[in-house]
Amino acid sequence: xxxxxxxxxxxxxxxxxxxxxxxxxxxxxxxxxxxxxxxxxxxxxxxxxxxxxxxxxxxxxxxxxxxxxxxxxxxxxxxxxxxxxxxxxxxxxxxxxxxxxxxxxxxxxxxxxxxxxxxxxxxxxxxxxxxxxxxxxxxxxxxxxxxxxxxxxxxxxxxxxxxxxxxxxxxxxxxxxxxxxxxxxxxxxxxxxxxxxxxxxxxxxxxxxxxxxxxxxxxxxxxxxxxxxxxxxxxxxxxxxxxxxxxxxxxxxxxxxxxxxxxxxxxxxxxxxxxxxxxxxxxxxxxxxxxxxxxxxxxxxxxxxxxxxxxxxxxxxxxxxxxxxxxxxxxxxxxxxxxxxxxxxxxxxxxxxxxxxxxxxxxxxxxxxxxxxxxxxxxxxxxxxxxxxxxxxxxxxxxxxxxxxxxxxxxxxxxxxxxxxxxxxxxxxxxxxxxxxxxxxxxxxxxxxxxxxxxxxxxxxxxxxxxxxxxxxxxxxxxxxxxxxxxxxxxxxxxxxxxxxxxxxxxxx
Amino acid sequence: xxxxxxxxxxxxxxxxxxxxxxxxxxxxxxxxxxxxxxxxxxxxxxxxxxxxxxxxxxxxxxxxxxxxxxxxxxxxxxxxxxxxxxxxxxxxxxxxxxxxxxxxxxxxxxxxxxxxxxxxxxxxxxxxxxxxxxxxxxxxxxxxxxxxxxxxxxxxxxxxxxxxxxxxxxxxxxxxxxxxxxxxxxxxxxxxxxxxxxxxxxxxxxxxxxxxxxxxxxxxxxxxxxxxxxxxxxxxxxxxxxxxxxxxxxxxxxxxxxxxxxxxxxxxxxxxxxxxxxxxxxxxxxxxxxxxxxxxxxxxxxxxxxxxxx
Numbered sequence: 001x002x003x004x005x006x007x008x009x010x011x012x013x014x015x016x017x018x019x020x021x022x023x024x025x026x027x028x029x030x031x032x033x034x035x036x037x038x039x040x041x042x043x044x045x046x047x048x049x050x051x052x053x054x055x056x057x058x059x060x061x062x063x064x065x066x067x068x069x070x071x072x073x074x075x076x077x078x079x080x081x082x083x084x085x086x087x088x089x090x091x092x093x094x095x096x097x098x099x100x101x102x103x104x105x106x107x108x109x110x111x112x113x114x115x116x117x118x119x120x121x122x123x124x125x126x127x128x129x130x131x132x133x134x135x136x137x138x139x140x141x142x143x144x145x146x147x148x149x150x151x152x153x154x155x156x157x158x159x160x161x162x163x164x165x166x167x168x169x170x171x172x173x174x175x176x177x178x179x180x181x182x183x184x185x186x187x188x189x190x191x192x193x194x195x196x197x198x199x200x201x202x203x204x205x206x207x208x209x210x211x212x213x214x215x216x217x218x219x220x221x222x223x224x225x226x227x228x229x230x231x232x233x234x235x236x237x238x239x240x241x242x243x244x245x246x247x248x249x250x251x252x253x254x255x256x257x258x259x260x261x262x263x264x265x266x267x268x269x270x271x272x273x274x275x276x277x278x279x280x281x282x283x284x285x286x287x288x289x290x291x292x293x294x295x296x297x298x299x300x301x302x303x304x305x306x307x308x309x310x311x312x313x314x315x316x317x318x319x320x321x322x323x324x325x326x327x328x329x330x331x332x333x334x335x336x337x338x339x340x341x342x343x344x345x346x347x348x349x350x351x352x353x354x355x356x357x358x359x360x361x362x363x364x365x366x367x368x369x370x371x372x373x374x375x376x377x378x379x380x381x382x383x384x385x386x387x388x389x390x391x392x393x394x395x396x397x398x399x400x401x402x403x404x405x406x407x408x409x410x411x412x413x414x415x416x417x418x419x420x421x422x423x424x425x426x427x428x429x430x431x432x433x434x435x436x437x438x439x440x441x442x443x444x445x446x447x448x449x450x451x452x453x454x455x456x457x458x459x460x461x462x463x464x465x466x467x468x469x470x471x472x473x474x475x476x477x478x479x480x481x482x483x484x485x486x487x488x489x490x491x492x493x494x495x496x497x498x499x500x501x502x503x504x505x506x507x508x509x
Numbered sequence: 510x511x512x513x514x515x516x517x518x519x520x521x522x523x524x525x526x527x528x529x530x531x532x533x534x535x536x537x538x539x540x541x542x543x544x545x546x547x548x549x550x551x552x553x554x555x556x557x558x559x560x561x562x563x564x565x566x567x568x569x570x571x572x573x574x575x576x577x578x579x580x581x582x583x584x585x586x587x588x589x590x591x592x593x594x595x596x597x598x599x600x601x602x603x604x605x606x607x608x609x610x611x612x613x614x615x616x617x618x619x620x621x622x623x624x625x626x627x628x629x630x631x632x633x634x635x636x637x638x639x640x641x642x643x644x645x646x647x648x649x650x651x652x653x654x655x656x657x658x659x660x661x662x663x664x665x666x667x668x669x670x671x672x673x674x675x676x677x678x679x680x681x682x683x684x685x686x687x688x689x690x691x692x693x694x695x696x697x698x699x700x701x702x703x704x705x706x707x708x709x710x711x712x713x714x715x716x717x718x719x720x721x722x723x724x725x726x727x728x729x730x731x732x733x734x735x736x737x738x739x740x741x742x743x744x745x746x747x748x749x750x751x752x753x754x755x756x757x758x759x760x761x762x763x764x765x766x767x768x769x770x771x772x773x774x775x776x777x778x779x780x781x782x783x784x785x786x787x788x789x790x791x792x793x794x795x796x797x798x799x800x801x802x803x804x805x806x807x808x809x810x811x812x813x814x815x816x817x818x819x
Contacts, residue, residue: 022718104715108715133760293576348659351659351705352659355705356707362709363709419614426614426615478614
């Protein structure tokens with residue numbers, strides 16, 4: 001048996017492929033429905049499409065437009081391989097591609113600051129993003145917020161674009177002029193303003209705010225997207241200019257919201273951290289402490305006060321779960337023992353589950369994992385760009401709200417991790433540097449599964465199974481008690497329901 | 510860090526080789542050394558290794574990390590090599606590995622690592638000047654991970670879980686008065702590794718895949734020393750260069766496909782038991798002089814091997 005495996009290794013290794021596909025295959029496909037009424041769907045942050053002015057386009061028989069067509073014809077006559085590759089890449093869908101780019105940015109920036117020689121930590125500085133530590137530390141709360149800002153802004157911008165597209169009804173260059181090839185899948189959506197340019201503009205502005213050190217790469221990708229739209233015969237220069245301006249204008253509303261949503265104060269101060277510990281001790285509980293060395297300040301203790309999308313601050317407090325088992329209770333002792341026995345007798349199957357859902361440092365985080373999962377379903381459903389954007393916006397609003405509400409509970413109770421109460425408990429995955437109760441994975445994942453189950457009811461059972469696995473993976477890893485997980489799931493279910501209530505009446509269903 | 514596990518097989522086989530080469534009658538060998546085991550002889554036994562480090566290179570930055578303290582790796586390996594003929598030897602090895610961090614909450618790991626099988630063929634053996642003999646040897650070695658240990662928990666993973674194939678050329682000069690000089694170099698092909706997760710970030714890029722391309726490895730060793738009768742005191746210098754892979758980023762965890770490079774010095778004292786000349790004892794120490802994405806490890810090895818004559 002072993003010998004045959006060795007022989008197989010010998011024979012096949014020479015042919016080992018070193019090419020690993022880095023991205024999901026996003027097959028170009030035409031949307032099943034054009035969603036012509038999307039301009040009337042309910043807004044989330046904006047007041048409505050007429051909040052922005054998109055001037056009427058010049059007629060298709062005007063000299064200016066004909067000149068634009070001529071330049072497309074010329075460009076198509078001598079497309080480079082690089083240009084063809086860019087067209088193929090963006091044919092996968094702008095919403096899906098930007099989601100991939102966003103996941104990559106999160107993974108790139110998901111690294112905690114290293115300690116200084118004097119055993120202190122310096123916080124990442126948005127005004128000095130290239131320094132060590134780099135800005136941002138895209139940890140799960142930061143990432144949840146980032147995914148939500150980008151996807152909600154894209155969704156709102158596309159709704160405005162759809163409104164004007166159908167108001168003006170200008171066809172695409174390939175439809176106007178038979179000598180221009182259509183090199184991207186037909187969308188049956190009017191071309192002015194260009195949805196690809198809207199996405200490039202709104203995404204660039206949000207991403208450069210969230211990941212300022214990557215502005216060069218973000219700007220280059222956005223330009224590639226616009227070029228691909230032009231060269232493919234989908235949009236003329238004026239379609240693109242109007243789309244870019246609209247995308248940027250919509251983004252400004254979200255940039256302004258982000259400046260005042262409470263994130264700046266999320267890290268808190270040493271006095272606040274001490275007050276949290278004192279409050280837990282005053283309730284007779286063992287307060288959470290950092291198990292990192294040197295001890296690291298807790299991760300974004302005031303993230304629970306950051307503005308949510310579908311919940312008011314009062315909703316967040318009202319939905320807060322009841323207290324965890326007391327750190328001195330018999331139930332806690334029993335749950336602690338369960339964690340210890342689990343990590344010390346972990347099967348390889350359970351370890352694989354712990355690793356599958358770990359989503360720790362250097363990854364796209366748990367919200368990114370659910371965007372990854374959603375991508376497959378959104379791609380298979382052949383959605384219009386605006387409907388694809390809606391799916392990601394709903395998913396990420398629910399996960400951001402889950403992050404806010406979970407963090408509010410975590411820092412309200414300030415409950416210790418299993419390894420703090422029992423140092424003999426060694427973890428099978430990295431130990432997060434924030435309080436235990438409730439489990440963030442359980443809350444994020446259940447909120448995500450609730451929303452995805454609503455959007456893709458045929459797969460609801462699968463999402464449900466996945467969220468259960470994501471949740472219990474934290475017990476397998478040795479970083480959560482069972483009550484963190486069970487309560488987190490229940491909390492996440494209630495939070496997800498806020499977004500589903502919105503989805504039921506926004507006019508898209 | 511990684512160095513230990515990725516090169517463990519290599520280390521132990523060096524150890525075995527040095528040991529066997531010293532036993533006067535058996536002359537027998539391993540993957541790197543310049544000696545062949547005579548036909549119809551089997552040299553087998555166990556090697557224990559204790560490897561530890563507290564400083565490591567995060568990329569090229571040397572540091573300590575209070576979240577792991579000292580990483581200790583222990584291993585017990587069964588080794589065997591059989592002389593099919595005087596010119597063809599077959600070598601096998603299987604380590605069991607235990608890892609542990611002295612500080613922080615991370616759980617250690619343990620298990621059987623990789624089974625290695627090698628065929629060693631003597632190309633050439635000829636007098637070289639009047640003072641000694643020159644040998645040239647080719648080795649083909651394949652390693653297969655046993656069990657399903659995870660390669661996704663560096664620095665505590667017990668190995669890279671990658672199937673490997675190495676081709677090696679060794680040249681050895683043995684002087685009649687006992688001095689010897691051996692040079693050995695190998696190129697190791699490494700197969701793709703499968704993780705238990707759907708995405709990972711390394712070398713500046715997000716991969717939406719559970720498959721990790723492993724860069725190939727080049728290594729060489731130069732050893733020199735004295736071997737005669739029951740005593741052997743050689744020293745060796747070895748260097749591993751990984752032909753690709755990303756650095757560990759600032760404050761990141763190591764990753765299985767990182768560019769793991771190192772240079773090591775090895776010193777050895779060997780002794781045969783006078784009343785049992787088929788039984789050999791060996792104690793060796795190895796020190797990592799420089800590295801990249803590996804721990805600055807100190808390794809102590811002790812082995813007991815016995816040769817059977819059929």
